[in-house]
Amino acid sequence: MCRFDKTYGSLLGIYWANSDLVRKALHIRKGSLGEWKRCRTDLYDKDIHSSFPYHVNLSKKGYRSLIYNCDHDLIGQVAGYTRTYSNRMTFATVKGGGHTAPQFNPKQCFAMFDRWISENPL
Structure with a gap:
């Protein structure tokens, strides 16, 4: 797969994930989450909280x-x-x-x- 295909696929993923139809199908309440981004580079300079509580809940x-x-x-x-x-x-x-x-x-x-x-x- 060429780099263009990967970039194009990522762009399509952004449009797909932010679609009102997709958000509705995933039961995401309007206004509860901002725009979805493929990689949240703003998180790399912060501590990531543990996913352990989610695993315990499941x-x-x-x-x-x-x-x-x-x-x-x-x-x-x-x-x-x-x-x-x-x-x-x-x-x-x-x-x-x-x-x-x-x-x-x-x-x-x-x-x-x-x-x-x-x-x-x-």
């Missing part, structure tokens, strides 16, 4: 959850495994994925999600 409600990262993300951590816990939470890594794994590795991300949603081993 676990308490008994929801299955899939949390994944990529091993080529400059702001991520090196990984390469899957692990499922008794609280139905699965952590996985997309090998060779970038900061936005579905953009750089759509087939692998789809396969991971398809297996997970079908309750097959990753």
